[in-house]
Amino acid sequence: MSIKGMSQGLLRWVSDDQVRRVLTWDLLLPAVRQVLQAFTLGPDHCDGAVQPLRSRIKVNQHNGILLTMPGMMAGSSMTVKILTAYPDNSAKGLPSHSSTILHMDPKTGLIEAILEGNAITEMRTAAASAVATLEIMSARDDQRRGKDLVVAVLGAGAQAYSHARVMAHILKTDKVVVWARRTEAADQFCQTLQAEGIPAMVAATVQEAVVDADVINCCTATSTPLLQAAWIKPMAHINSVGAPHPDHQELEEELIRNAIVYTDSYNSAKNESGDVIKSGAAVYAEIGEILLQRKPVLTDRITIFKSLGLAVEDTVAAQLVCELLKAEENQ
Numbered sequence: 001m002s003i004k005g006m007s008q009g010l011l012r013w014v015s016d017d018q019v020r021r022v023l024t025w026d027l028l029l030p031a032v033r034q035v036l037q038a039f040t041l042g043p044d045h046c047d048g049a050v051q052p053l054r055s056r057i058k059v060n061q062h063n064g065i066l067l068t069m070p071g072m073m074a075g076s077s078m079t080v081k082i083l084t085a086y087p088d089n090s091a092k093g094l095p096s097h098s099s100t101i102l103h104m105d106p107k108t109g110l111i112e113a114i115l116e117g118n119a120i121t122e123m124r125t126a127a128a129s130a131v132a133t134l135e136i137m138s139a140r141d142d143q144r145r146g147k148d149l150v151v152a153v154l155g156a157g158a159q160a161y162s163h164a165r166v167m168a169h170i171l172k173t174d175k176v177v178v179w180a181r182r183t184e185a186a187d188q189f190c191q192t193l194q195a196e197g198i199p200a201m202v203a204a205t206v207q208e209a210v211v212d213a214d215v216i217n218c219c220t221a222t223s224t225p226l227l228q229a230a231w232i233k234p235m236a237h238i239n240s241v242g243a244p245h246p247d248h249q250e251l252e253e254e255l256i257r258n259a260i261v262y263t264d265s266y267n268s269a270k271n272e273s274g275d276v277i278k279s280g281a282a283v284y285a286e287i288g289e290i291l292l293q294r295k296p297v298l299t300d301r302i303t304i305f306k307s308l309g310l311a312v313e314d315t316v317a318a319q320l321v322c323e324l325l326k327a328e329e330n331q
């Protein structure tokens with residue numbers, strides 16, 4: 001849909017449904033791979049991304065958080081995402097996260113599009129986990145010897161769904177084990193995945209879900225550690241997307257301290273990740289450094305991708321969606 005806007009011409013309005021219709025993993029994964037590298041290259045490189053640490057307002061009265069996330073890709077596209085996270089909303093039947101992305105033309109500064117940001121947030125976060133997983137698990141190929149992988153997904157919210165879907169898309173798996181606090185939510189999640197042809201099954205406990213897993217996706221809104229070292233196979237890989245706040249944790253301290261820790265952004269990890277800050281764990285590399293071959297992939301222990309979320313992931317996803325919609329209109 002378009003509306004007459006301040007930008008003289010037509011201002012595009014893009015809904016989450018439109019994003020879900022046009023954005024595919026095959027288009028998004030290479031774009032997110034590129035943006036993880038651009039982020040590591042940084043603002044002084046001609047192909048680099050510009051992204052300050054996001055601003056964060058705690059709404060203490062209502063247990064909420066307001067994040068503003070500006071980002072620019074090498075002078076070619078820029079966005080600001082405004083996102084609120086209100087975990088208590090779920091009990092009221094409201095979405096826990098709500099976001100909008102303003103997409104601007106860097107040549108003029110004019111706003112070209114306003115996008116609902118929920119579908120993009122779900123998909124680009126899962127895409128970043130997928131890029132990290134592929135990079136790390138392909139370095140582990142020897143240990144797997146071509147066997148199907150067991151995938152675990154913890155949580156049954158927006159991120160859990162997108163992570164289950166992207167993992168089934170990128171990995172050879174015959175078992176996706178899901179766990180959620182509420183049994184009905186886990187059952188519903190499992191049935192939805194099965195209907196999409198994903199071999200899902202429900203586990204009764206976190207331990208049961210992760211004990212045989214090669215790839216674990218921790219996608220809950222917990223603020224206290226959920227995942228324990230003793231339950232996890234020595235060569236497992238963990239994508240940890242929850243606990244993106246300095247006072248939240250989803251990983252037992254011993255687990256993250258003894259693992260090889262990758263992240264999307266050192267700056268975000270040291271300022272925003274309770275898992276990193278409270279445990280004092282060392283972060284080995286940004287995934288961008290691995291993709292740029294600045295550091296080797298280390299896999300001799302449990303590996304963790306600690307994801308905080310990059311504004312420039314939203315930038316490239318929004319840009320891609322706008323291009324796809326324009327192309328559709330010009331057909």
Ligand SMILES: NC(=O)C1=CN([C@@H]2O[C@H](COP(=O)(O)OP(=O)(O)OC[C@H]3O[C@@H](n4cnc5c(N)ncnc54)[C@H](O)[C@@H]3O)[C@@H](O)[C@H]2O)C=CC1
Pocket residue numbers: 085090096097121125155156157158159160180181182185219220221222223224226240241242243244307308309310
């Ligand atoms: N790293 C990143 O880029 C991003 C991270 N996030 C974070 O990922 C997490 C999940 O996000 P969404 O799926 O969008 O949220 P959601 O509200 O849709 O789902 C949250 C899930 O966690 C479960 N949960 C809540 N408290 C729990 C607890 N104490 N123990 C176990 N399970 C619990 C809920 O029952 C639900 O299944 C949140 O912490 C969110 O802030 C969200 C977007 C991007």
Ligand SMILES: O=C([O-])C1=[NH+]CCC1
Pocket residue numbers: 083085121244308309310311
């Ligand atoms: O990057 C993102 O959009 C978010 N990270 C944590 C909550 C939302």
